[in-house]
Amino acid sequence: MIKALSVLAAGAFVSQTTEYLPVGLLNQIAEHLGISGAKAGMLITVYAWVITLSVIPVTLLTQTIDRKKLFVFLLGLIALCNGSVMLTDNFVMLLLLRVIAALGHGVFWAGIASYAISMAGSMPASRATAIVFSGISLAIVIGVPLSTATGNYYGWQKGFGLFGLFSLIIMCLAVRWLPCVHGPTAKVGPSGLPKPAFSGLLCLLAGVTLLIITAHFMSYTYVTVFLRSIPGINADVLTILLFVFGVGGACGTLLVSRFSLKPSLLTLAGGAGIALAQALLLITLPGPLSAGGVLFLWGCAISVVIVGLQSWVIEASRDYPEFASALYVMSFNIGIGSGAVAGGYFTGTKDSSDLFR
Structure with missing residues (x-):
């Protein structure tokens, strides 16, 4: 159980760092691509708004998928998007990779707490949530400074590539240690999709x-x-x-x-x-x-x-x-x-x- 929760925490670390990656590299990105700082900042703004618009529909669409398969896929998506940044010098392509990563980011965070609680057994929900959410703090303390330092010494694309590699490693650990947990059973609406419930x-x-x-x-x-x-x-x-x-x-x-x-x-x-x-x-x-x-x-x-x-x-x-x-x-x-x-x-x-x- 501890190994599985640790994998989720590590996944939270790379996921949250991915959202913040451009923060410490904006000047390098703008200079290398020949764009303004405000335009480079769209890599952050668009990411956040894509999450806002997509998180509920994407979560509903993926609600019945086995949690292990879903999280392995999402970690692979992070690895692919971050790794692909090393192959492009085009701002539009870079923005597209950020949009794709953001589509997975929302459902990742929508499901991580309930997945952790379901595998934690008798552990209090707040404790299981705290363990996996430690990845947020690690992203601030370690992730962003590490990606920024890598970018400063080896180029901003390597800063993205490093966390693509980390995501790939964590994905392999997830295949080994994460348990299979079916998505929550939910009522379905006329369309056959899970029916949301507001209270x-x-x-x-x-x-x-x-x-x-x-x-x-x-x-x-x-x-x-x-x-x-x-x-x-x-x-x-x-x-x-x-x-x-x-x-x-x-x-x-x-x-x-x-x-x-x-x-x-x-x-x-x-x-x-x-x-x-x-x-x-x-x-x-x-x-x-x-x-x-x-x-x-x-x-x-x-x-x-x-x-x-x-x-x-x-x-x-x-x-x-x-x-x-x-x-x-x-x-x-x-x-x-x-x-x-x-x-x-x-x-x-x-x-x-x-x-x-």
């Missing part, structure tokens, strides 16, 4: 997800603006502080995996932590050390919120866990985009090209 609580949780994630990304997207205004924080210190944020996220996930709390309590505690951290940012912090403490708290809090909300969504819709997760993923990605836009408005960053510098 008041599920819609409420989707709304809560949208609000919390929007609030988080309103400030997180532009956190460097706040940090650079603090005395003693230069570019090198800023890199360390962002790393501290990722470490905080890893610690938050570890805490959740050690203590089995109700998803509602996790969400409440994490939301309070985010609000506190953001409030502290509005105070004139004396230096890098205090800023690091705030970022560590913030990283810890957002990871607790993510696990809490995901577990709560599944708990609220046990008969349709993957549809519920798909709705959660959709709300999450709308929150990312809405938060970035709203944050840009309030900070005066109205030019979309500023979002990708």
